[in-house]
Amino acid sequence: MSERVPVLIVGAGLSGLSTAVFLGLHGTRSLVVERHASTSSHPKARGQQQHTMEALRLAGLEAEFTAASPKSRGFLLRIAESASGPVFREILHDTFLPMGHLTPASAADASQANAERILLARARELGAEVRFGTTLESFEQDDAGVRAVLADAGGNRIVQADYLVAADGHRSPIREQLGIGTHGRGTLGHSIHWLVRADLSHVVGDRQVMYYLQNPRLSGGTGVLASTDRADEFVVGVGFDPRREGLADFTEQRRLEQIRLATGVPDLQVEILQANTTEIGMRVADRFSDGRVYLVGDAAHTMPPQGGMGGNTAVMDGFYLAWKLDAVLRGEAGPGLLDSHDAERRPVGELIAENQYRNALVRNLPDRAVEGDAPIEDPALLMFGYRHNGAVVREPGDAGELLEDPTRPTGRPGSRAPHVVLTTPTGEVSTIDLFGRGFVLLTGSAQWARTAERVATELGVRLRPQLIGGETTGDWTGPYGVREDGAVLVRPDRFIAWRSPGPGTAADLEKALRTVLDR
Template identity: 75%
Template sequence: MRTVFVQIGEIMTRTPVLVAGAGLSGLSTAVFLGMHGTPALVVERHESTSTHPKARGQQTHTMEALRLVGLEDAFVAASPKSRGFALRIAASASGPVFHEILHDTFVPMGHLSPAASADASQEAAERLLLGRARELGADVRFSTELVSFEQDSDGVTAVLRDLRTGEESTVEAEYLVGADGHRSPVRTALGIGTHGSGSIAHNVLWGIRADLGHVVGEEQVLYYLQNPELSGGTGVLVSTDDADRFVVGVGFDPDTQHLDDFTPERAVEQIRIATGVPDLEVEILDRAPVETGMYVADRFSSGRAHLVGDAAHTMPPQGGMGGNTAILDGFYLAWKLAAVLRGEAGPGLLDSHDAERRPVGEWIATNQYRNAMVRTGARYDGPPPVEDPATLFFGYRHNGAVVSEPGDEHELLEDPNAPTGRPGSRAPHVVLDSPDGPLSTIELFGREFVVLTGSEEWERAAKSVAADLGVRLTAHRIGDGLTGPWAEPYGVSDDGAVLVRPDRFIAWRSPGPGPATDLERALRSVLAR
């Protein structure tokens, strides 16, 4: 790994990882790199983190990752103290309601995960991630633009510009992460195209202050509006972290309309129609045009550069998976970058970023597109969206850096309610008894490779292989302070062994006893060594 230093005379910075973009995906990448002991340099052209609520809500699979870096409680605390969350399709916030999609905070997931859920806005989430990233060693620079970069077999050389002073500097990095949004200059510079359903809709959004307590009550609300009196016949109204602050949007056709057509008077008119309150007193805080679309990058990696978040997959907001996927992109990529930079893995491990995350990202983006079609009343006769939370959060597999078994056809999905323990699937949540009380197997994973076994022989083998290969590997033997019916959900016998990756996906398993060389070969294969 290159040593991090700043040489004042030449304005030269060296860093293991340069991250372009300080949104959810970029800051998450920096946080999880820091957790693995790898500092990152993060540059963001905007002056600060988001000042708009944007994506809201962190599901249990995301909170499992945030728990590892000590942010679970902070995200729960940042969630609005409301009585719940309502998602409705309606003519206005005052009704009539055509369809109530969800009227609860979150679907209980206790049978699949020990983690809670949270309802923090992107506005709050980015602030929390920024603080933790800096605590874990990241250098985060706002008002700083990535001007250009070049890469070769030795690394990435980038030019940065301080937008406040105009001063330029050079950065040498081992790797570059493009977390720079749906228009992604990094993706463009790499020559990576996109595919997908394309642009779906254009809207104009207003941030407003208004007293709508008598309309929405104490709930957090999200209304998808279908009303011919609204521009484009559609709209949206969503709560924020403040009880009197909302975001209201209506349809906007850039081919026939101009933003200036939405005068303050017309804005108030449209907002009153959206809320269903004809005499509503409104303070307009800001206005912005927004394009909704579904695009997936043709590749998530090119040489030493890797894409995460909206740079990799842009999706409609309907379904709430965009922000969650952005955070987890960073979680799934960070351990691989750190392992390569520590010399524990070969560069080939990073090839699995595209192989694993692109199919998952495309599936999630496609599902959000289907949600958008259904919830906005668009003409659509395609497959319905997947709405089962268990499948959405825990049902996808990573078919890349794993040791596949005979007969495995590399399916993307499986039912997490009936776990198979196959390599590529998420390690099942099993509650064990420990000296300190109940403990989920999920709590044993997340920072390093783990061998889960009931056998002393496999436990000894794991320690020996870890020492021989110089890999961070821990063995947890069930029966040595931990007890419980773990073997069946993992598809092995009590004398078998399961190798779990740092991202809690199963890399390899042995149904029963076996030689240490089996574990060593599995690790070498996964780490591309």
């Protein structure tokens, strides 16, 4: 039995389902296969930071993620001996960091289990087919596409796909078959995590909490305690050395002792619901693509959890890859556009993974930190300050820096389009909400708007002019680095592709689009 799909996605975690959602948003069908019987039932990674919520907002999911966030008075992030104290350092207290000056989106705190559930439903709404209990047995690729052998309870079947997305986790059999190595800091340690039910209301109140624990009495000297979606359930983790011990060595008495040490409640009554082990490390794939295969999520980069960017980066991998796959499949772009997946996402993956590693040292293993290991403390810089230097028209004098201060936007190609509030007859909107489907040409010039319509028709490219002036007003020219009679070409992923500081010609715009789209 054989079938054909435009995109085959292996793995129905955060990165795989996000890729399917954003492909569907652009109008491209995908098939997602997952070896497990369902999406994750474990809380795992939680929290969607504002840059991720911008993408989810474009997909119509902002309200659902907000609703799936636990209702509490706030959020605490602390380095401490135990949840009861003493506290060595408080990183966040009672609220997410305010980002209203940079984005119209607010952070959410949905668990990975809820996030995957929401993404699965939306992917199916947008035309994706998702099959659980299905494994990728083998695949081969050539210039015409990818031939994959899938196995499920009914036997084997052949799928022909134009492209394959590897969202198959940190061990990634796809990555290994392609012979793609990894680099990075390697293994940082191992931990045992228990999902426990206990009443800690007298310790944490009704807040969501994340405690990174430093306590020599804990196994490995380190630990973590984190809230889940239920007020009476928590994840408690401690370090261990797999060369000397395993789950079986943590007897009932030892488990209870470690959990009570982590909570700081000596007589705590605990019910242990689940137990598992995990390796904590930092590795990045040597390349994020090979022929017609593209790596996303943990297949592309694994990192310690400290900093909360792992799951967010997985979602954003799918967001940034989907529009490129769609453009090539539609014939709007040449295959070279997809080369930018590695060029753009690998430097960002390396940056974020390295920063998470440094956070892990500071929060759990300060004795292992050396000079120069300080993490980037400004979350806005990691969320909104990274630049993409692939499918853009670089300007003279641009050295291709990976980061720029998002509070002082330059409007340079490769940078995120700044958030500017515009006033319209129906109310205020953010420039961010103008993007997400096709290219947008921001301009205050009616001539540029007419030029964009003509070039879009001639090239067969989804390009919409957005005229700012008349009934739609706002102080947008400074942040975007142009005059009123200039123009800024914004990609579907809200990154700036090209700009003209003042008047220009149809040939200028056409050349820019051809460059970005490999036409």
